[in-house]
Amino acid sequence: xxxxxxxxxxxxxxxxxxxxxxxxxxxxxxxxxxxxxxxxxxxxxxxxxxxxxxxxxxxxxxxxxxxxxxxxxxxxxxxxxxxxxxxxxxxxxxxxxxxxxxxxxxxxxxxxxxxxxxxxxxxxxxxxxxxxxxxxxxxxxxxxxxxxxxxxxxxxxxxxxxxxxxxxxxxxxxxxxxxxxxxxxxxxxxxxxxxxxxxxxxxxxxxxxxxxxxxxxxxxxxxxxxxxxxxxxxxxxxxxxxxxxxxxxxxxxxxxxxxxxxxxxxxxxxxxxxxxxxxxxxxxxxxxxxxxxxxxxxxxxxxxxxxxxxxxxxxxxxxxxxxxxxxxxxxxxxxxxxxxxxxxxxxxxxxxxxxxx
Amino acid sequence: xxxxxxxxxxxxxxxxxxxxxxxxxxxxxxxxxxxxxxxxxxxxxxxxxxxxxxxxxxxxxxxxxxxxxxxxxxxxxxxxxxxxxxxxxxxxxxxxxxxxxxxxxxxxxxxxxxxxxxxxxxxxxxxxxxxxxxxxxxxxxxxxxxxxxxxxxxxxxxxxxxxxxxxxxxxxxxxxxxxxxxxxxxxxxxxxxxxxxxxxxxxxxxxxxxxxxxxxxxxxxxxxxxxxxxxxxxxxxxxxxxxxxxxxxxxxxxxxxxxxxxxxxxxxxxxxxxxxxxxxxxxxxxxxxxxxxxxxxxxxxxxxxxxxxxxxxxxxxxxxxxxxxxxxxxxxxxxxxxxxxxxxxxxxxxxxxxxxxxxxxxxxxxxxxxxxxxxxxxxxxxxxxxxxxxxxxxxxxxxxxxxxxxxxxxxxxxxxxxxxxxxxxxxxxxxxxxxxxxxxxxxxxxxxxxxxxxxxxxxxxxxxxxxxxxxxxxxxxxxxxxxxxxxxxxxxxxxxxxxxxxxxxxxxxxxxxxxxxxxxxxxxxxxxxxxxxxxxxxxxxx
Numbered sequence: 001x002x003x004x005x006x007x008x009x010x011x012x013x014x015x016x017x018x019x020x021x022x023x024x025x026x027x028x029x030x031x032x033x034x035x036x037x038x039x040x041x042x043x044x045x046x047x048x049x050x051x052x053x054x055x056x057x058x059x060x061x062x063x064x065x066x067x068x069x070x071x072x073x074x075x076x077x078x079x080x081x082x083x084x085x086x087x088x089x090x091x092x093x094x095x096x097x098x099x100x101x102x103x104x105x106x107x108x109x110x111x112x113x114x115x116x117x118x119x120x121x122x123x124x125x126x127x128x129x130x131x132x133x134x135x136x137x138x139x140x141x142x143x144x145x146x147x148x149x150x151x152x153x154x155x156x157x158x159x160x161x162x163x164x165x166x167x168x169x170x171x172x173x174x175x176x177x178x179x180x181x182x183x184x185x186x187x188x189x190x191x192x193x194x195x196x197x198x199x200x201x202x203x204x205x206x207x208x209x210x211x212x213x214x215x216x217x218x219x220x221x222x223x224x225x226x227x228x229x230x231x232x233x234x235x236x237x238x239x240x241x242x243x244x245x246x247x248x249x250x251x252x253x254x255x256x257x258x259x260x261x262x263x264x265x266x267x268x269x270x271x272x273x274x275x276x277x278x279x280x281x282x283x284x285x286x287x288x289x290x291x292x293x294x295x296x297x298x299x300x301x302x303x304x305x306x307x308x309x310x311x312x313x314x315x316x317x318x319x320x321x322x323x324x325x326x327x328x329x330x331x332x333x334x335x336x337x338x339x340x341x342x343x344x345x346x347x348x349x350x351x352x353x354x355x356x357x
Numbered sequence: 358x359x360x361x362x363x364x365x366x367x368x369x370x371x372x373x374x375x376x377x378x379x380x381x382x383x384x385x386x387x388x389x390x391x392x393x394x395x396x397x398x399x400x401x402x403x404x405x406x407x408x409x410x411x412x413x414x415x416x417x418x419x420x421x422x423x424x425x426x427x428x429x430x431x432x433x434x435x436x437x438x439x440x441x442x443x444x445x446x447x448x449x450x451x452x453x454x455x456x457x458x459x460x461x462x463x464x465x466x467x468x469x470x471x472x473x474x475x476x477x478x479x480x481x482x483x484x485x486x487x488x489x490x491x492x493x494x495x496x497x498x499x500x501x502x503x504x505x506x507x508x509x510x511x512x513x514x515x516x517x518x519x520x521x522x523x524x525x526x527x528x529x530x531x532x533x534x535x536x537x538x539x540x541x542x543x544x545x546x547x548x549x550x551x552x553x554x555x556x557x558x559x560x561x562x563x564x565x566x567x568x569x570x571x572x573x574x575x576x577x578x579x580x581x582x583x584x585x586x587x588x589x590x591x592x593x594x595x596x597x598x599x600x601x602x603x604x605x606x607x608x609x610x611x612x613x614x615x616x617x618x619x620x621x622x623x624x625x626x627x628x629x630x631x632x633x634x635x636x637x638x639x640x641x642x643x644x645x646x647x648x649x650x651x652x653x654x655x656x657x658x659x660x661x662x663x664x665x666x667x668x669x670x671x672x673x674x675x676x677x678x679x680x681x682x683x684x685x686x687x688x689x690x691x692x693x694x695x696x697x698x699x700x701x702x703x704x705x706x707x708x709x710x711x712x713x714x715x716x717x718x719x720x721x722x723x724x725x726x727x728x729x730x731x732x733x734x735x736x737x738x739x740x741x742x743x744x745x746x747x748x749x750x751x752x753x754x755x756x757x758x759x760x761x762x763x764x765x766x767x768x769x770x771x772x773x774x775x776x777x778x779x780x781x782x783x784x785x786x787x788x789x790x791x792x793x794x795x796x797x798x799x800x801x802x803x804x805x806x807x808x809x810x811x812x813x814x815x816x817x818x819x820x821x822x823x824x825x826x827x828x829x830x831x832x833x834x835x836x837x838x839x840x841x842x843x844x845x846x847x848x849x850x851x852x853x854x855x856x857x858x859x860x861x862x863x864x865x866x867x868x869x870x871x872x873x874x875x876x877x878x879x880x881x882x883x884x885x886x887x888x889x890x891x892x893x894x895x896x897x898x899x
Contacts, residue, residue, distance in 0.1 A: 007855055039829050047826045061474070132798065138799045
C-alpha cells in the first residue's frame with residue numbers, strides 16, 4: 001500500500017488520542033476513586049450501585065428510628081422502675097400503719113408521706129419526653145393524669161415505629177397499661193376472723209359504663225358476691241355493704257390510702273393492701289414487656305448494622321476502583337505514550353528533504 | 358532533420374520538466390489540504406518526424422495532469438462520513454443525557470427522593486413535633502427542585518438539538534449553492550477540452566464531504582461533469598441549480614425540516630442532521646417521558662394516601678403535592694378541547710390517550726402508551742363530556758366541527774414536572790394521622806405513606822426507586838451503545854480514509870524524489886540546448 005504523509009501523521013495522532021483517552025479515564029478513576037464514573041461504563045453495575053445506596057439509606061433511617069425508639073423505651077422503663085419503688089414504699093407504710101404499735105398520730109404522719117408518694121406517682125405518670133407525654137397514648141399533647149381528679153385522660157392507642165422493611169414496634173405503653181390494672185374477677189377476702197369480708201369487684205360488673213380499670217372495693221357483712229353486686233347496683237342505703245370506694249388507677253388508689261390514713265380508717269387501709277400488690281405486679285409485667293421490646297429492637301439494630309456493613313462492602317466492590325490496578329494501568333499507559341511520542345517525533349522530523357543539500 | 362531540431366527537443370524537455378516541477382510543487386504545497394488529490398504530469402511522445410534513417414522522436418510533451426482519484430472509494434468515504442456524523446451526534450447527545458442521570462458523580466434524584474422519604478419516617482417517629490414536619494416540607498421542596506432541574510437539563514438538550522438543526526440547515530443551503538456554482542464552472546472549463554478541471558473537482562469533492570457531515574445524500578455525475586445531489590425524493594442540487602431546505606417551528610415548539618412546504622424529517626437517514634432528529638426524538642420519548650411519569654406517579658400515590666390522613670387540626674382530604682393536571686393538544690381545525698379534568702385520581706393510569714375521529718360524528722379513544730382501545734366507538738356531540746379512566750374531556754366545535762382524521766392528544770404526565778409543587782403550605786397540614794379525632798401522636802398515615810414509597814406501584818410496575826434505576830440503566834445503555842457505534846463508524850472511516858489516502862494522498866518523500874528527478878531532467882534539457890549552441894558555433898566558425 002502507498003503511504004502518504006497524511007497517513008503517517010493521522011496514524012500517529014490517532015494513536016496518541018487513544019492513549020491519552022485511556023490515560024484520562026485512568027486519571028478520572030484515580031481522582032474519584034471509582035471505576036464506574038457514569039452509568040454507560042457499567043450499566044448493570046450502576047443500577048446495582050443505586051439499589052445498594054437505596055437499601056443502605058433505608059437501613060440507616062431504620063437505625064435512626066430504632067435509636068429514637070430505644071431511648072423512648074429506656075426512659076419509660078426507668079419511670080416504671082421508679083414507680084415500682086414508690087409502690088414498695090407504699091406497701092411498707094401501709095403495713096406500718098396497720099401495725100398495733102402505730103397510733104392515730106402515727107397514721108396521720110404516715111398519711112403525709114403517702115401524700116408525697118402520690119405526688120411522685122402523679123409526676124411519674126405525667127412524664128414527658130421530647131415534649132410529649134409518654135403515657136397518654138396518642139393524645140401526647142396532654143398530661144396522662146388529671147392533676148386534680150387523677151383521672152386518666154389519654155387514650156388506648158399505640159404508636160408504631162418502623163424498624164425494618166416490614167417490621168414495626170409499638171413504642172409506648174398507655175397510662176392504663178402501666179398505672180392501672182384490671183380486676184379480673186370478683187374476689188372476696190375475709191377479715192376480722194370471718195365477721196366481715198372485703199370484696200374486690202371489676203367496676204364494669206357494677207356498671208358497664210365504668211372505665212375498664214375501675215376497681216370497686218366494698219366491705220360487707222356477707223361473702224356472697226352477687227348480693228354485694230346487687231346491693232351496689234341498687235345504690236345506698238345498702239343492706240349488706242358497710243363501706244365502699246373505688247379507684248381507676250394507682251394514683252387514685254394512693255389518694256384513697258392517704259384519705260384512709262388521715263381518717264384513721266384502718267379497715268380501708270387493710271383493704272388497700274391487695275390493690276397495692278396487684279399494682280406492683282402490673283408494673284412488673286409492663287417492665288417485662290418493655291424489656292422484651294428493647295431486646296427485640298436491639299437485635300434488629302444489630303441485624304441492620306450488619307446489613308449496612310455488607311451492603312457497603314458490596315457497593316465498594318461494585319463501584320470503587322482498585323487503586324493498585326489503576327496506578328499500574330497509568331504507568332503502563334505512561335510508557336506507551338512516551339515511546340509513541342519519541343518515535344513520533346523521529347518519524348515526523350524526517351523527510352527526504354532533510355537530506356537534500 | 359535540421360540541427361535546430363535539437364533546440365526544439367531541448368526546449369520541450371525544459372518545458373515538460375517545468376510543468377512536472379509545477380505539479381510537484383503544487384502537491385507539496387497541498388500536502389495538508391483536506392480533500393486534495395495528488396496530481397501527476399503525464400509525459401507523452403509527440404508525433405515523431407520521419408527522416409531518412411526512420412522515425413526520430415521530437416522531444417516530450419505533457420499530455421495531461423492526472424488526478425489520482427478513485428471514484429468508488431470517494432463515494433464510500435462520503436457515505437461513511439454521513440454514518441459517522443450521525444453516530445457522533447447520538448453519542449454526544451446521549452452522553453449529555455446520561456450526565457443528567459449520573460448518580461455516580463453527582464447524586465441527584467435518588468438523594469433528594471430518599472432524603473424526602475427519610476423525612477417522612479422522622480415525622481412518623483415524632484408525628485406531633487413541628488420541626489420534623491418542617492424538615493419534611495423542605496425535603497419535599499428539594500425533591501421538587503431536583504426534578505425540575507433534571508427536566509430543564511433534558512429540555513435544554515432538545516432545545517440545543519433544535520438550534521443545531523437550524524444551524525445545519527443554513528450550512529447545507531450554503532454548501533448546495535456553492536456546489537451548484539462549481540457544477541457550472543467545471544462544465545465551462547472542461548467543455549471541448551481533454552483536461553480535467555481537477556482543482557475545481559477537488560474543491561467540489563471537499564464541499565460534498567462537508568455536506569456528508571451534515572446530511573445523508575446520494576449523488577451522481579452527468580456526462581458534462583455536473584453532480585446531482587438527492588436526499589430522499591428531493592433534489593438538492595441539479596445542473597447549476599440548488600434547492601433550499603427550511604426550518605419550520607412545530608406546534609410543540611420543536612423545529613421541523615421542510616423542503617418545498619413538505620415535511621422532510623423522515624427522509625434524512627444519515628448525517629449530523631439525522632443524528633439530531635433521532636436524538637431529539639429519543640430523549641423526548643424515553644428518559645424525559647419516563648422521568649415525568651415517575652414524578653406523576655409520586656404525586657398521584659402521595660396525594661391518594663395523604664388525602665386519607667388527618668393533619669394536626671383534624672382536617673382531611675388534602676393533597677400533599679399540587680394535583681396532576683391534564684395536558685391536551687388539538688390536531689384539528691374545526692374543534693378543540695374546551696375543558697379537561699381529572700375526575701378520579703385513583704383511576705388514573707398515567708398513560709397518554711388520543712381521541713380519534715373516524716368521521717365527523719364518531720370518535721374512539723385510544724391509550725397510545727399501551728396502544729389499546731379504551732372506547733371503541735361513540736357518537737360525538739359538541740360540548741358533551743367524554744369520560745374514561747378517571748379523565749373527563751370536553752370537545753366542542755370550534756369552526757366547522759371535527760373532521761375524519763382529527764385527533765386530540767391527552768396526557769396526565771406531560772406537565773407533571775412543570776406543575777410539580779407543594780399543596781400543603783404549613784407544617785401542621787402534613788396529614789400524618791389516620792384518625793379523625795385530633796390525636797397528635799398518631800403516625801399511622803405517615804407509616805402508610807412509607808409503605809407506598811418503599812413498595813411496588815401498579816402504574817410503574819416497580820417501586821419508585823426501582824423505576825428510577827431502570828431510567829438510569831436506559832440512559833446508560835443509550836449512551837454506551839451510541840458511543841460504541843460512533844467508535845465503530847470512526848474505525849470504518851479511518852480504514853476507508855487510509856485507502857483513499859493510499860490513492861490520492863501526497864507523500865513528501867515521493868515528491869522530494871520527483872523534485873530532484875525533474876530538476877535533473879530540466880538541467881539535462883538546458884545542457885542539450887547548450888550543446889546545440891556549441892555545435893552551431895562549430896558550424897558557424899567553419
